Amino acid sequence: MDSRTVALMRTTFKAVAAEEGGPERLARSFYAILFTDHPHIRDLFPAALDAQRDRLVKAIGFVIDRLEEPGALLPFLAQLGRDHRKYGVTAEHYAAVGESLQAALRGYAGTELWTDEVERAWRAGIGLIAETMMSAAEQEDTPPYWTGTVVEHRAVLSNLSVVRVRLDQAMRFAPGQYVSVQIPARPRMWRYLSPATPPTADHEVEFHIRAVSGGWVSPAVVGHTRVGDKWLLGAPMGGLGVPRNTRRKLLMVACGTGIAPLRAQLMAMTQRRSNPKVHLFVGGHHPCDLYDLPALNDLALAHKWLTVVPVVESDENPWWHCESGEPEPAYPGLAERRVGQIGKVVAAAGPWPEHDVQIVGSPSMVQTTKFRLMAAGTPAEHIRHDPLF
Known part of the structure; x- marks a missing residue:
């Protein structure tokens, strides 16, 4: 992506996000446009969108800040594409999201800031992002998600639990990575959790969860998880880890x-x-x-x-x-x-x-x-x- 395209995308997004309440209004506008123009997509999302809206704006900001760092951005987008397979997304969905995001940005940027050149820059940028995610998803040979059974739920504190899940098949992940998790009590609400143990021969994964006040998923995990519950786990993500043979402290x-x-x-x-x-x-x-x-x-x-x-x-x-x-x-x-x-x-x-x-x-x-x-x-x-x- 050339420097001019990067500059135009970054300037536009920063201008919209800098307005009072800009990030929240942008997210609300995006979802309103997406669900109005493509109502069938609404079924892919949870009923409550508060956390989803917040993550959307933060994710866009994260990507915008790294447009000139392909070594960091492209692997992240590839992981995101592999993770999004759990939703059953297709090229049609990516196109709908791209069109709706541009429409939301255009509405808040105004005609003075949103020029034809800016329109082309965002179309090119979103196209590259979507292509990277779809390509990674198409090349992946692992399941779109894993199923597992809760084999232990141990209360450590009044608001913190340790949960062990035995997967139905092996998951390849690096210690330090995180996965998205869906529990029976909160369908379509995926939350990121980090395994507290490396992969094991019996395919068990341990999670540490603290109930967040006002949250939808973590209080349900801490307060209502039972042995025998069936969980879904998305593809591993994240870049933390310690290389073998490293000499750096x-x-x-x-x-x-x-x-x-x-x-x-x-x-x-x-x-x-x-x-x-x-x-x-x-x-x-x-x-x-x-x-x-x-x-x-x-x-x-x-x-x-x-x-x-x-x-x-x-x-x-x-x-x-x-x-x-x-x-x-x-x-x-x-x-x-x-x-x-x-x-x-x-x-x-x-x-x-x-x-x-x-x-x-x-x-x-x-x-x-x-x-x-x-x-x-x-x-x-x-x-x-x-x-x-």
Whole structure:
């Protein structure tokens, strides 16, 4: 894609998104146009579109920001195309989405900004995106989605559960990747979850899920999942992972259930002959949020290349957390617990300019930690995280 096309697309989108309420209005307009002009497509989407609208705008922004980075963008689009097979999408659907997006952008950009040249630029850009996704989907020989049965649902906290799903057939995924999941209680509502374990011989996948206040899917998983439930899983996505035979030291930073993809990578690394030094900072608001410390302690005790540093923002548990009455367990494999905002703690513990960095958590946590590390001297190209949507 030439620089002029990229500039026109980026300028148009940024102008629309910069208006007050622009991203939300753009998403609402897009779906209104799509479902009016192509009513049969409505059945592919959930009844509630709030999360879908938010993800749409963030996804467009992610793609727009990387139009000049084909090495990063094209693999992401290919993964997205393979994942979208679960919806049963066809070339007709891609064309309908492209036309509706252009119509929505045109409506908000106005005649002064939306010129014939801008129209051609967006048509070319959307065409390249759709072609990349469709080509990857057509070349894929794996199932459009996997089916699995819940074999364990364990409540870890009042709002956090560990769920193990046994797949009906093997899924090839790299530790650190994530998959979309659909549960019986929320049809057509797919949510991204990261496996907390590498692939196993019995095809079992472990997920860590925290119920998000006001969410549709995560509270249903935590509160209503039962052994025997049938789940659907989409194609693996994401670019986190540790190359074999790497000599570069690693810094991993996670908050809450963000520990899952990092934990999966560490478990896979234990099967290798040698590994670089790894520093893992795992954070939570309260000590009870550090729910996976027993497993991390065992990993650190068994493997001297791993250093685990727990971090909490408050050294006391909240009033609503039911204490067991037992003394807090000792974790001899872990570093001393630190108190503070995790991004600040990690940056102060550096410097980390020679480390490859992975950050997993909420979008705000990822961005704050990334900026603090960059300010402390860590090059941006050494820092990785999955798309924040």
